[in-house]
Amino acid sequence: MFERARGTRDFGPAEMGRRLAFEKLCDEVAIRYGFQRVATPTFERLELFTAKSGAGVVDQLYAFKDRSDRDLTLRPELTAPVMRMIAEQRGQIPKPARYSYFGSCFRYEESKRGRYREFWQYGCEVIGAPGPLTEAEVVSFACAIMSATGLKEWELKIGHVGILNDILDNLGLEGDAVGNAMRLLDKGDFEGLEASGINSTAVGNLQSLSQLNGGAETLSNAREIISSMGVESEALDQLEEMLASLDALGANPPSLVVDLTVARGLDYYTGMVFEIMVDTLGGEGQVCGGGSYRLFHLFELDELDPCCGFGLGFDRVLLALEIQAENDGSSEVVPGENSGPGMLAIIPFKVDNSQVLPLVAQLRSSGQPVTLELRSRKTGRSLAWADALGAQFAMVVGPRDIESGQVTIKRLSDGVEAACEMSAEAINQAISSM
RNA sequence: GCUGCGGUGGUCUAGGGGUUAGGACGGUAGGUUGUGGUCCUGCCAGCCCGGGUUCAAUUCCCGGUCGCGGCCCCA
Numbered sequence: 236m237f238e239r240a241r242g243t244r245d246f247g248p249a250e251m252g253r254r255l256a257f258e259k260l261c262d263e264v265a266i267r268y269g270f271q272r273v274a275t276p277t278f279e280r281l282e283l284f285t286a287k288s289g290a291g292v293v294d295q296l297y298a299f300k301d302r303s304d305r306d307l308t309l310r311p312e313l314t315a316p317v318m319r320m321i322a323e324q325r326g327q328i329p330k331p332a333r334y335s336y337f338g339s340c341f342r343y344e345e346s347k348r349g350r351y352r353e354f355w356q357y358g359c360e361v362i363g364a365p366g367p368l369t370e371a372e373v374v375s376f377a378c379a380i381m382s383a384t385g386l387k388e389w390e391l392k393i394g395h396v397g398i399l400n401d402i403l404d405n406l407g408l409e410g411d412a413v414g415n416a417m418r419l420l421d422k423g424d425f426e427g428l429e430a431s432g433i434n435s436t437a438v439g440n441l442q443s444l445s446q447l448n449g450g451a452e453t454l455s456n457a458r459e460i461i462s463s464m465g466v467e468s469e470a471l472d473q474l475e476e477m478l479a480s481l482d483a484l485g486a487n488p489p490s491l492v493v494d495l496t497v498a499r500g501l502d503y504y505t506g507m508v509f510e511i512m513v514d515t516l517g518g519e520g521q522v523c524g525g526g527s528y529r530l531f532h533l534f535e536l537d538e539l540d541p542c543c544g545f546g547l548g549f550d551r552v553l554l555a556l557e558i559q560a561e562n563d564g565s566s567e568v569v570p571g572e573n574s575g576p577g578m579l580a581i582i583p584f585k586v587d588n589s590q591v592l593p594l595v596a597q598l599r600s601s602g603q604p605v606t607l608e609l610r611s612r613k614t615g616r617s618l619a620w621a622d623a624l625g626a627q628f629a630m631v632v633g634p635r636d637i638e639s640g641q642v643t644i645k646r647l648s649d650g651v652e653a654a655c656e657m658s659a660e661a662i663n664q665a666i667s668s669m
Numbered sequence: 670g671c672u673g674c675g676g677u678g679g680u681c682u683a684g685g686g687g688u689u690a691g692g693a694c695g696g697u698a699g700g701u702u703g704u705g706g707u708c709c710u711g712c713c714a715g716c717c718c719g720g721g722u723u724c725a726a727u728u729c730c731c732g733g734u735c736g737c738g739g740c741c742c743c744a
């Protein structure tokens with residue numbers, strides 16, 4: 236037999252319904268935040284990603300050559316493709332632009348819970364308007380999605396690479412040493428920091444910064460620590476402004492932690508950075524991450540840097556919601572996944588199909604979802620089939636019904652029946668009053 | 670990259686060196702023909718792969734593979 240490729244998944248009707256509901260929910264929030272959905276190809280030139288992340292990434296890509304020997308790869312992420320798209324459009328796009336996107340990404344690595352070789356990201360980028368207000372809009376958008384999912388326990392962590400840079404600068408670090416120190420800080424490896432040659436007083440201060448553990452109110456403490464190190468940081472003012480805007484925009488995370496040692500381990504972040512964590516997911520608890528970054532220099536469009544965006548781990552948020560629904564004993568994982576008009580199963584019984592098809596067509600064009608029994612079998616079996624499918628209503632149409640012009644609608648969940656005239660309007664009305 | 674646990678029909682499982690490998694769910698057909706998810710009957714369908722030990726392996730051993738966790742990593 237053939238099996239799925241490693242690290243990939245199939246989605247049956249129930250799971251797919253849930254995924255569609257979540258995607259729709261994300262899009263509804265995006266629209267409220269003024270984001271416009273875009274899409275880029277599933278595969279790209281390999282150089283796009285090696286330029287962004289270095290030659291080393293090739294090991295983790297599904298890379299291949301086409302017949303003209305061009306190097307291509309399935310996309311491992313969506314930020315670089317969106318940047319590429321904007322770069323190709325050059326002056327055609329009104330700025331600032333707010334783009335959102337959703338799509339599958341591919342990484343060749345070991346799959347585990349919450350981590351697959353094919354996975355989906357929902358995300359956004361704001362191009363052409365750097366600054367605290369943009370950052371607040373982006374983070375607020377991410378929070379709004381999280382709130383809309385109904386997930387109760389998650390934590391927003393906010394840091395600022397600019398502040399870290401100011402501190403590390405002041406310590407005399409340059410070049411690779413800065414990136415190295417950021418990585419160690421991101422991991423909370425203070426021993427490693429000291430081993431890398433940073434004096435112990437400074438490491439102690441950095442450690443205090445990492446332990447502030449609180450919201451915007453911790454910034455004054457941070458300011459004290461930072462000025463005791465003799466650092467003037469304009470970035471700190473910007474972070475303060477960003478947090479104030481975030482609050483004013485109504486972002487209301489269940490938990491907010493300002494942690495100036497969050498560096499996201501990436502070279503291209505330059506300003507505010509943030510992560511959203513969900514404890515119940517264990518080791519793969521980060522469901523969203525982003526911040527302000529510089530990538531347009533790769534396309535010789537430095538004037539558009541920095542941009543601000545995030546990527547949200549669609550699969551992981553769903554996983555977290557599934558865990559929550561299970562714990563709560565709730566049958567609804569994603570809000571609205573079961574909403575909309577219920578499916579009506581129409582079961583022709585000993586009548587020619589031509590006698591029911593016009594009715595089926597009328598019901599469908601009126602907006603009523605209709606599935607048609609395509610086999611002929613005992614009505615009992617057909618009803619069981621309709622119920623197993625997830626249809627909410629069933630209607631048997633036989634010679635008797637055609638004769639009288641009356642049909643019986645049955646609600647499958649409890650067997651309650653309603654009789655009505657055999658017309659689309661009457662049936663719709665009967666269903667909505669049941 | 671390291672590491673722990675596991676693999677019996679589509680799903681959940683019983684079993685165990687020699688069995689017609691048992692059950693449940695499911696799917697399908699029927700129970701004399703228009704209202705189900707109860708019941709009865711028939712049918713469908715299984716020991717992850719390769720090597721080893723043995724007269725004999727689904728069962729024991731080794732390797733692989735797949736799945737589930739943990740660490741490392743994570744654009």
